[in-house]
Each structure stands twice: as C-alpha cells, then as structure tokens.
Amino acid sequence: MQQGQQGWIAIRDRPLRGELTVPGDKSVSHRAIMLASLADGVSRIEGFLEGEDARATEAIFRQLGVRIETPEPGARIVHGVGLDGLRPSVQPLDCGNAGTAMRLLSGLLAGQRFDSVLVGDASLSKRPMRRVTGPLARMGACIETGPDGRPPLRIHASNGLQSIEFESEVASAQVKSALLLAGLYANGETVVREPQPTRDYSERMLAAFGWPVAFSPGIARLSGGHRLRATDVAVPADFSSAAFFLVAATVVAGSELRLRRVGMNPRRTGLLHVLRAMGADIVEENAGEQGGEPVADLRVRSAPLRGIAVPREHVADMIDEFPALFVAAACAEGTTTVRGAAELRVKESDRIATVATGLRALGIRVDETPDGATIHGGRLRGGVVGSHGDHRVAMAFAVAAQCATDAVTINDVANVATSFPGFDALARGAGFGLEVAES
Numbered sequence: 355m356q357q358g359q360q361g362w363i364a365i366r367d368r369p370l371r372g373e374l375t376v377p378g379d380k381s382v383s384h385r386a387i388m389l390a391s392l393a394d395g396v397s398r399i400e401g402f403l404e405g406e407d408a409r410a411t412e413a414i415f416r417q418l419g420v421r422i423e424t425p426e427p428g429a430r431i432v433h434g435v436g437l438d439g440l441r442p443s444v445q446p447l448d449c450g451n452a453g454t455a456m457r458l459l460s461g462l463l464a465g466q467r468f469d470s471v472l473v474g475d476a477s478l479s480k481r482p483m484r485r486v487t488g489p490l491a492r493m494g495a496c497i498e499t500g501p502d503g504r505p506p507l508r509i510h511a512s513n514g515l516q517s518i519e520f521e522s523e524v525a526s527a528q529v530k531s532a533l534l535l536a537g538l539y540a541n542g543e544t545v546v547r548e549p550q551p552t553r554d555y556s557e558r559m560l561a562a563f564g565w566p567v568a569f570s571p572g573i574a575r576l577s578g579g580h581r582l583r584a585t586d587v588a589v590p591a592d593f594s595s596a597a598f599f600l601v602a603a604t605v606v607a608g609s610e611l612r613l614r615r616v617g618m619n620p621r622r623t624g625l626l627h628v629l630r631a632m633g634a635d636i637v638e639e640n641a642g643e644q645g646g647e648p649v650a651d652l653r654v655r656s657a658p659l660r661g662i663a664v665p666r667e668h669v670a671d672m673i674d675e676f677p678a679l680f681v682a683a684a685c686a687e688g689t690t691t692v693r694g695a696a697e698l699r700v701k702e703s704d705r706i707a708t709v710a711t712g713l714r715a716l717g718i719r720v721d722e723t724p725d726g727a728t729i730h731g732g733r734l735r736g737g738v739v740g741s742h743g744d745h746r747v748a749m750a751f752a753v754a755a756q757c758a759t760d761a762v763t764i765n766d767v768a769n770v771a772t773s774f775p776g777f778d779a780l781a782r783g784a785g786f787g788l789e790v791a792e793s
C-alpha cells in the first residue's frame with residue numbers, strides 16, 4: 355500500500371446472509387438538491403445520499419446562497435430561492451469527484467446572469483467536458499474549458515439562451531440533463547435526442563416540481579418560461595450500490611441476501627437482465643413506488659454463472675455496473691463479451707483498463723477492445739490490485755476477493771465514500787471478509 359493511502363485486505367469468509375438497505379441514489383440526490391434550490395418554497399429530501407459526490411453538489415448550492423438544513427442524517431430541508439435567486443460565488447465551485455455535478459451544473463449555471471468557475475479533483479479534471487460545452491455554446495452559453503476540453507470550466511454570465519434541438523452522439527444522461535437545465539432559461543423549446551435511452555431522473559423530477567416536460571425513451575423536450583414548485587423528494591436506494599451485493603451473493607456459494615427498497619428505474623436495471631441471462635437467481639419482491647420511482651426488494655441466492663455476449667441494448671442501462679459485471683464474468687464458466695461500452699474509458703478511471711488489469715493480477719484472462727472486453731471465466735487467486743482512485747473499481751475487487759483462493763489487497767479505496775459511505779461495514783455485516791488497512 356502506498357504511504358498515506360487507505361486500502362482493504364479482502365478475503366473469502368463465509369456465505370453472505372441477511373437483509374440490508376444500501377444508501378440513497380446518487381443521481382437522484384444530485385438532482386433533488388439542484389431542483390429544490392431553484393424552486394419556489396421549501397422542499398424536504400429524504401434518503402439523501404450522505405456521500406461525497408452528493409455533498410459536493412449540496413455545498414455548491416450553499417455557496418450559491420441557498421439555505422439547506424440537515425435535520426438528521428439522510429434528510430435535507432432546502433429553502434428554494436426560485437429560478438433567478440442564486441447568488442454568485444467568488445470562490446470556485448468544487449465538484450470533487452462528481453462528473454454528474456460538473457456536467458449538470460454547467461447547463462444550470464450557463465443560464466445565470468453571473469460568472470462561475472467549476473473545478474474538480476484529479477480524476478474529474480481528466481474527464482471530457484466538450485460533450486456539454488459544445489451544445490451549450492450553440493445555445494449561446496460562453497464557457498471556457500481547460501486544455502483539451504477538460505475542467506476547469508469558466509462559465510460567463512448569460513445574455514440569454516436560445517433553445518436548440520440536439521442529437522447527442524453519446525448516450526449520456528449527464529449531457530441530456532445539462533441541456534434540459536439550460537433549457538429552463540432558454541427561449542423556445544429545447545429538444546434532446548439520444549442514441550440509446552438513458553436514465554430519466556431529470557425529466558421525472560422536473561415534472562414532479564411542476565415544470566412541463568415531454569419525454570419518452572430516447573427523447574426529452576421542454577420550454578423555458580415556467581417556474582419550479584417546491585416538492586418533497588423520497589430518494590430510493592441506489593441500484594448501482596446494490597449491484598455489488600447482487601454479484602457477491604450470486605458468486606459466493608451458499609449465500610442468500612435480501613436488499614430492501616432498491617430503486618428499479620428501468621434505465622438503471624440492465625445488470626439484472628444480464629445477470630439473469632447468465633444464470634443468476636434474483637427475485638423481485640414487494641414491488642412498489644417511492645417518490646414517483648419504482649422500488650422493490652431484491653432477493654438473491656447464489657447460482658452458477660455462464661458467460662454471455664452482453665446485449666448492446668443493455669449497455670446504457672448498466673453503464674455504472676460494468677466493474678461488478680466484469681467480476682461476475684470472471685467467476686462465470688466460459689467467456690463474456692462486452693462491446694459498445696467505450697464510455698467506460700472516460701469514467702472516474704478508464705474502467706475497461708483498470709478492471710482488466712486487476713483481474714489479470716488475480717489470474718483471469720481479459721482481452722480488451724476499444725469499446726469493451728472479453729473476459730475468460732476462471733479461478734480467481736489472491737494478489738494486489740489498485741482501484742486507480744475509482745470507487746466502483748474498489749468495490750468490484752472487494753467482491754472478487756470473496757471468490758478468490760487467497761487474500762486480495764485493494765489499494766486506494768478512500769474514494770468509495772463518494773458513492774457508498776459505509777460500504778465496508780455493511781459488507782462485513784453481510785459476511786464479506788474485508789479489513790481496512792492504513793499505511
């Protein structure tokens with residue numbers, strides 16, 4: 355372990371058992387703070403993710419003059435300032451590790467009558483921003499990027515935005531949401547079309563806050579000139595956090611876990627279809643609704659997996675689940691192929707390369723392609739892997755360790771707190787062998 359880094363030593367312990375609730379959805383938490391801040395009136399958010407990414411968004415809105423109270427952990431009371439009530443910040447706005455914060459804010463701040471600067475951590479500072487600044491410029495926004503279209507973003511005061519019809523080349527909810535948020539401030543109708551449908555939380559939540567928005571899979575449209583009305587938001591548990599437990603309980607023999615009240619938005623549950631096609635035993639129970647989102651308890655029992663070709667139509671619906679899926683594929687019999695997932699190369703790390711490198715270190719053959727990989731299932735052995743500062747890669751290797759023959763040391767895991775604070779304790783409680791090691 356490198357000096358000053360936090361890591362894990364993970365080892366197979368016992369079958370995973372019990373019931374657990376994973377923390378609130380990150381995508382919904384970001385959006386709840388944003389829309390509640392721009393609304394007229396006071397909104398209460400329940401199930402807010404107490405992770406660094408969502409808290410970065412919260413801190414930014416405080417900096418922009420919004421009063422946000424924390425009556426108890428996981429709850430927020432947001433005193434909305436109305437569409438034009440934000441105040442400029444002299445200090446840069448720090449998005450930390452959160453691509454969602456930076457991209458959505460670029461659209462929202464492009465409509466303000468003041469300048470803003472958005473910065474991020476080392477990982478976020480390497481991620482591409484032209485995908486949002488390009489179309490926003492067509493709407494009349496003036497945004498300077500760092501070299502090569504990377505952060506920081508200097509957003510100049512708006513002189514008024516014009517709506518556009520935009521055909522996105524990448525399937526990205528962040529791009530779509532940035533343009534819709536800019537569209538709140540634009541003249542006319544903003545239309546976004548996507549090559550594959552992506553998560554529709556912005557559209558659903560805008561509608562819940564009373565803004566007329568028309569959307570169906572792959573297209574969203576709204577016009578400027580309305581107001582947002584304060585609304586209470588109940589954030590469901592994050593499917594992407596549940597994913598690590600779905601895979602772990604599937605691959606560790608003798609396991610049975612129940613994950614309570616997991617968000618089941620169909621644009622998020624691609625992994626469920628793929629794991630089932632590989633042979634997983636996952637049952638949905640108590641299906642219901644929470645805050646306008648479908649939720650269900652997921653009961654998962656261990657089952658042997660076989661490799662498959664992941665259908666391309668599921669890729670966008672499981673874009674954050676590939677580190678976990680790669681581990682499932684490593685434990686499966688036969689080969690699993692992933693294609694059409696080049697977006698993985700521009701996440702918190704290059705997730706194709708970082709997961710492939712770690713799996714190879716644990717004895718698994720992985721052949722990379724520019725837009726995916728072929729994973730040859732086999733016997734995982736112990737070893738040392740790095741997360742490359744990527745929360746989902748760290749958690750995926752904690753899962754991999756539960757079916758490895760020896761201990762796996764996972765370096766650089768502090769970033770897990772961005773999306774899943776308390777993962778290690780929850781995982782240990784379910785039966786993971788997982789110790790924190792500090793150098």
Ligand SMILES: O=C(O)C1=C[C@@H](OP(=O)(O)O)[C@@H](O)[C@H](O)C1
Pocket residue numbers: 380381382454525526527528529531553673674697
């Ligand atoms: O809109 C969102 O909340 C998100 C969209 C996805 O990113 P892209 O839009 O870049 O695919 C996803 O990877 C990210 O974790 C959250």
Ligand SMILES: C=C(OP(=O)(O)O)C(=O)O
Pocket residue numbers: 380407451452453454455674701702746773
């Ligand atoms: C890609 C992710 O988030 P973001 O883009 O917000 O950094 C993620 O959480 O896996």
